[in-house]
Amino acid sequence: MxxxxxxxxxxxxxxxxxxxxxxxxxxxxxxxxxxxxxxHGNVLGVQIDFFHNPPFRWRIVTDQxxxxxxxxxxxxxxxxxxxxxxxxxxxxxNMLFTMRGAATGFALGSAFGLMLGIVLANVRLLERALVPYxxxxxxxxxxxxxxxxxxxxxxxxxSVALVAAYLTFFPVTIAALRGLxxxxxRAIELMRSLAAGRWEVLRKxxxxxxxxxxxxxxxxxxxxxxxxxxxxxxxxGLREGLGxxxxxxxxxxTIAPERLWAALLFAAAAGIVAFLLVVAAERFALRGYRxxxxxx
Amino acid sequence: xxxATSTTSTRFRRGSHGIARRVRDWTPAIAVAVGFILLWQGAxxxxxxQRFVLPAPxxxxxxxxxxxxxxxxxxxxxxxxxxxxxVIGVTAGLLVGLITGRWVGLxxxxxxxxxxxxxxxxxxxxxxxxxxxxxxNPLSKMMIAALLVFFPVMINTVRGLxxxxxxxxxxMRSTAATDFAVLTKLRIPTALPFIFTSLKIAxxxxxxxxxxxxxxxAPRASLGQYIVQHAAYFDFERSWAAIIxxxxxxxxxxxxxxxxERLVMPWHSSxxxxx
Amino acid sequence: MTDSTDPTHTTDPTDSSAVVEISKVSKVFxxxxxxxxxxxxxxxxxxxxxxxxVSLIGPSGCxxxxxLRLIGDLTNPTSGSVTVNGKTxxxxxxDRDYGIVFQSPVLFDWRTVExxxxxxxxxxxxxxxxxxxxxxxxxDLVELGSFAQNRPWQLSGGMQQRVAIARALALKPQILLxxxxxxxxxEMTRERMNLELLRVWQATGTTIVFVTHSIPEAVFLSTxxxxxxxxxxRITNIIDIDLPRDRNVDTRELERYFxxxxxVRESLRHGEAxxxxxxxxxxxADALRVRAEGLG
Numbered sequence: 001m002x003x004x005x006x007x008x009x010x011x012x013x014x015x016x017x018x019x020x021x022x023x024x025x026x027x028x029x030x031x032x033x034x035x036x037x038x039x040h041g042n043v044l045g046v047q048i049d050f051f052h053n054p055p056f057r058w059r060i061v062t063d064q065x066x067x068x069x070x071x072x073x074x075x076x077x078x079x080x081x082x083x084x085x086x087x088x089x090x091x092x093x094n095m096l097f098t099m100r101g102a103a104t105g106f107a108l109g110s111a112f113g114l115m116l117g118i119v120l121a122n123v124r125l126l127e128r129a130l131v132p133y134x135x136x137x138x139x140x141x142x143x144x145x146x147x148x149x150x151x152x153x154x155x156x157x158x159s160v161a162l163v164a165a166y167l168t169f170f171p172v173t174i175a176a177l178r179g180l181x182x183x184x185x186r187a188i189e190l191m192r193s194l195a196a197g198r199w200e201v202l203r204k205x206x207x208x209x210x211x212x213x214x215x216x217x218x219x220x221x222x223x224x225x226x227x228x229x230x231x232x233x234x235x236x237g238l239r240e241g242l243g244x245x246x247x248x249x250x251x252x253x254t255i256a257p258e259r260l261w262a263a264l265l266f267a268a269a270a271g272i273v274a275f276l277l278v279v280a281a282e283r284f285a286l287r288g289y290r291x292x293x294x295x296x
Numbered sequence: 297x298x299x300a301t302s303t304t305s306t307r308f309r310r311g312s313h314g315i316a317r318r319v320r321d322w323t324p325a326i327a328v329a330v331g332f333i334l335l336w337q338g339a340x341x342x343x344x345x346q347r348f349v350l351p352a353p354x355x356x357x358x359x360x361x362x363x364x365x366x367x368x369x370x371x372x373x374x375x376x377x378x379x380x381x382x383v384i385g386v387t388a389g390l391l392v393g394l395i396t397g398r399w400v401g402l403x404x405x406x407x408x409x410x411x412x413x414x415x416x417x418x419x420x421x422x423x424x425x426x427x428x429x430x431x432x433n434p435l436s437k438m439m440i441a442a443l444l445v446f447f448p449v450m451i452n453t454v455r456g457l458x459x460x461x462x463x464x465x466x467x468m469r470s471t472a473a474t475d476f477a478v479l480t481k482l483r484i485p486t487a488l489p490f491i492f493t494s495l496k497i498a499x500x501x502x503x504x505x506x507x508x509x510x511x512x513x514a515p516r517a518s519l520g521q522y523i524v525q526h527a528a529y530f531d532f533e534r535s536w537a538a539i540i541x542x543x544x545x546x547x548x549x550x551x552x553x554x555x556x557e558r559l560v561m562p563w564h565s566s567x568x569x570x571x
Numbered sequence: 572m573t574d575s576t577d578p579t580h581t582t583d584p585t586d587s588s589a590v591v592e593i594s595k596v597s598k599v600f601x602x603x604x605x606x607x608x609x610x611x612x613x614x615x616x617x618x619x620x621x622x623x624x625v626s627l628i629g630p631s632g633c634x635x636x637x638x639l640r641l642i643g644d645l646t647n648p649t650s651g652s653v654t655v656n657g658k659t660x661x662x663x664x665x666d667r668d669y670g671i672v673f674q675s676p677v678l679f680d681w682r683t684v685e686x687x688x689x690x691x692x693x694x695x696x697x698x699x700x701x702x703x704x705x706x707x708x709x710x711d712l713v714e715l716g717s718f719a720q721n722r723p724w725q726l727s728g729g730m731q732q733r734v735a736i737a738r739a740l741a742l743k744p745q746i747l748l749x750x751x752x753x754x755x756x757x758e759m760t761r762e763r764m765n766l767e768l769l770r771v772w773q774a775t776g777t778t779i780v781f782v783t784h785s786i787p788e789a790v791f792l793s794t795x796x797x798x799x800x801x802x803x804x805r806i807t808n809i810i811d812i813d814l815p816r817d818r819n820v821d822t823r824e825l826e827r828y829f830x831x832x833x834x835v836r837e838s839l840r841h842g843e844a845x846x847x848x849x850x851x852x853x854x855x856a857d858a859l860r861v862r863a864e865g866l867g
Contacts, residue, residue, distance in 0.1 A: 136547070147524045470671040
């Protein structure tokens with residue numbers, strides 16, 4: 001147990017170090033090839049006037065393309081319009097909106113996917129009929145359908161959840177199928193010898209066996225739902241979500257590139273939070289399971 | 297000491313028995329496809345459903361034929377972006393995966409990082425790529441596709457390289473093989489199944505990257521823009537026709553990976569045909 | 572504790588030196604951590620002469636596999652020295668003086684049987700034409716010449732192990748290390764493989780160090796049997812097997828054979844009883860097993 005903990009800490013530290021290294025590289029690149037900049041101000045009573053003119057000019061590293069890290073942070077603490085909340089607060093609301101849509105879609109898609117998986121696992125004929133489509137659909141960019149669904153259904157926020165659900169349910173169905181089948185046949189024989197009914201076998205043996213597979217799929221679906229929610233917001237012009245924010249700040253990119261990066265940061269956070277929530281749920285649901293490799 | 301076990305190849309079951317079985321296996325699926333299309337067409341005609349989300353399949357077919365040149369042009373452009381992104385992303389993923397797999401220290405920190413970044417909606421980078429490389433430049437969408445593809449390929453390459461059987465490693469040590477020999481003769485062949493799994497995912501991701509990247513801004517003659525524009529004008533038949541081609545691109549790339557897999561790994565169980 | 576060097580099979584009359592010399596070897600795993608690690612081997616002294624067939628037998632965890640790996644320079648002794656062919660074990664490995672066979676065949680799925688046998692030849696830079704001839708030669712030796720183009724999974728377990736043996740002999744090494752190579756096979760195949768191995772041994776004159784769990788196998792195959800005690804592993808006894816040279820099915824019915832089997836069995840029990848000190852759970856279970864075997 002203690003060994004696992006220290007490993008987690010090492011991993012977290014490793015992540016922080018890498019992110020830190022990236023930020024350093026970012027600023028070093030700007031130092032060498034960015035736009036000239038000046039730091040001018042008063043810090044704790046000390047006057048600072050620092051001017052730097054980088055020796056090179058690289059297009060990708062200009063203030064337009066790659067704003068200074070501190071400018072991005074600064075812009076989050078400032079309101080976009082007068083007498084409105086600060087950007088960070090706005091983006092946080094956007095994030096909540098998108099995550100609500102993603103969560104709804106995730107719940108719908110998972111429930112449906114699980115049910116479909118149970119049905120397909122039990123009815124061979126249906127399985128042979130439908131599984132090829134489930135598999136093919138994974139090779140199709142389902143996301144190409146999003147604009148049509150969102151615009152056509154005109155259901156506003158709900159259509160965002162629908163897109164998220166659509167992206168969720170395929171991995172869950174496949175995982176449910178594999179997982180339910182992966183149950184130890186001897187455990188099932190044992191249940192039969194105790195005259196247990198089909199539902200009991202499902203509840204007590206198959207579902208617990210499927211749980212690790214399902215959670216692997218949930219981790220993928222968590223991210224997919226967030227992506228689906230963002231993409232769903234685009235064609236519908238839903239300004240309340242992260243997709244809307246990205247579109248919005250994309251338009252103002254020439255004036256205020258920092259805002260787009262700030263929006264990106266929150267989008268990244270949304271994806272990571274969704275992923276971590278599923279990981280936490282997995283820790284709880286699979287506590288007591290034998291630790292093993294990921295049943296990829 | 298002739299032991300008469302599995303000397304005959306258990307590979308493909310030839311003969312009429314095999315073909316009949318295959319037809320029987322696939323009939324339900326084909327029945328579903330045919331039935332679905334007929335039902336769809338029937339429902340639209342009988343119930344006179346407005347042509348909102350689901351226009352009649354025959355109407356879609358008509359649109360497809362009528363507007364074929366422009367849809368095909370858009371599809372070519374998008375396919376070019378998808379393939380370009382796939383190539384860039386896979387190459388980078390393999391290289392970084394090889395390097396990361398080699399050094400344990402690098403692996404411990406980079407691998408969790410890659411997994412974390414993979415959970416970020418990378419698609420959100422699309423506007424930035426557009427700004428860096430230019431809306432009209434296919435490279436901007438290629439970079440999104442490449443970014444999407446890079447992480448799964450890299451993660452799976454590393455996983456494959458380190459999933460080597462410890463006994464096999466001991467075997468190589470016993471023959472005093474160089475590190476390079478271990479890499480080429482053992483680690484890479486072991487990693488190939490993992491790599492091909494990620495390539496199958498990559499095929500879809502590249503297509504998605506190209507199309508969604510186009511949603512954020514692209515020349516008119518691209519599938520993403522085509523779909524969005526015509527949906528916005530409620531011209532759903534043309535949108536669906538374009539979606540069909542988008543699906544075709546995804547499937548083609550996937551099939552290309554399958555073919556490559558069969559060529560490179562004829563020995564692998566998933567290709568062997570042994571259940 | 573007897574210790575005799577009795578090279579009964581000398582291929583090189585000018586060189587009657589010991590092939591393997593193990594001197595005061597101890598092995599502790601994880602000894603760097605405070606609180607001590609696991610003492611696998613304690614003060615092992617053993618000499619193996621040219622052309623001998625020496626078996627190492629003992630309860631699980633007695634360190635016999637570790638001892639084998641020490642000879643093969645696949646792990647390092649904590650103290651003491653291992654000399655192979657007059658050189659350090661490390662030098663001997665780099666000079667490819669030995670071949671090794673594990674309990675599982677460890678054949679590469681992506682290579683044909685023939686290419687699997689060629690692996691050591693490739694690694695040591697033998698040119699292509701010679702590789703083919705040599706591989707064929709080895710496959711013929713184990714009577715699998717007609718399976719050269721097959722894939723490993725098309726062969727039975729016993730056949731795969733024969734390929735592994737052919738591979739281990741590809742470079743015509745002076746020493747063959749074998750770690751319970753027939754442990755995963757059924758009894759009848761095992762007995763057949765024993766005969767096979769003896770035939771190969773006599774044809775090549777290789778010195779063999781053979782780890783096994785099976786008392787009958789050890790007695791049937793060897794010129795000497797080294798009995799080891801439970802952890803920490805020490806040598807309890809070394810028994811000369813004075814059965815006739817040409818062993819066959821009938822050898823297993825000789826009275827002398829049963830006497831030797833009993834002798835080995837009693838040495839094992841004696842080693843268990845004499846092993847005072849720390850008794851670990853697994854060792855107790857193994858002790859029970861050894862006793863049961865003795866009674867059975």
